[in-house]
Amino acid sequence: xxxxxxxxxxxxxxxxxxxxxxxxxxxxxxxxxxxxxxxxxxxxxxxxxxxxxxxxxxxxxxxxxxxxxxxxxxxxxxxxxxxxxxxxxxxxxxxxxxxxxxxxxxxxxxxx
Amino acid sequence: xxxxxxxxxxxxxxxxxxxxxxxxxxxxxxxxxxxxxxxxxxxxxxxxxxxxxxxxxxxxxxxxxxxxxxxxxxxxxxxxxxxxxxxxxxxxxxxxxxxxxxxxxxxxxxxxx
Numbered sequence: 555x556x557x558x559x560x561x562x563x564x565x566x567x568x569x570x571x572x573x574x575x576x577x578x579x580x581x582x583x584x585x586x587x588x589x590x591x592x593x594x595x596x597x598x599x600x601x602x603x604x605x606x607x608x609x610x611x612x613x614x615x616x617x618x619x620x621x622x623x624x625x626x627x628x629x630x631x632x633x634x635x636x637x638x639x640x641x642x643x644x645x646x647x648x649x650x651x652x653x654x655x656x657x658x659x660x661x662x663x664x665x666x
Numbered sequence: 667x668x669x670x671x672x673x674x675x676x677x678x679x680x681x682x683x684x685x686x687x688x689x690x691x692x693x694x695x696x697x698x699x700x701x702x703x704x705x706x707x708x709x710x711x712x713x714x715x716x717x718x719x720x721x722x723x724x725x726x727x728x729x730x731x732x733x734x735x736x737x738x739x740x741x742x743x744x745x746x747x748x749x750x751x752x753x754x755x756x757x758x759x760x761x762x763x764x765x766x767x768x769x770x771x772x773x774x775x776x777x778x779x
Contacts, residue, residue, distance in 0.1 A: 652714055652722075653711050654711075
């Protein structure tokens, strides 16, 4: 069975600061993919960043980057220069095969 | 390009009533999914269809049935709704598997009284 754990239910950061959201996972597969999704109050699910497990290089997308530690099964998301529009739920997810398994989410509040 | 379209957006049911949530995608994706989202629980997979003609149970299938009507459409049916099925339901689709992201619909807020 695959599991995804997000240990921070809520976090807060000031505008322009940097914040890191934690995620750990467990899988017996060697070939898998990791994702961070953002869900703003509009409820829409938006892909933030993805990482292939076979790639050692950490993925980056503008202000968003990950720290992928395969041996430790850790996949944290760093948001730099936080903006008010980053306020949302963030879900870590693991995919091996067809389905995507999600963590319980971290609610991030960006304050002025 | 509409992407993934779910209907209805909101629904209120009484315990024991039945209803079908509709989902359609226009991206020619092979795989489609139904998730439910509950506070503090994240998104949990109910059923999925890896390709047209196949369906499989996910993590929380009890109380639900699905139909992959064709490549575009994947419906979720509640035969006898229960208050425990109050949730937000998301349909999603993807092409192939692996690093392909899922495209999500905008969700259905369902309340069962």
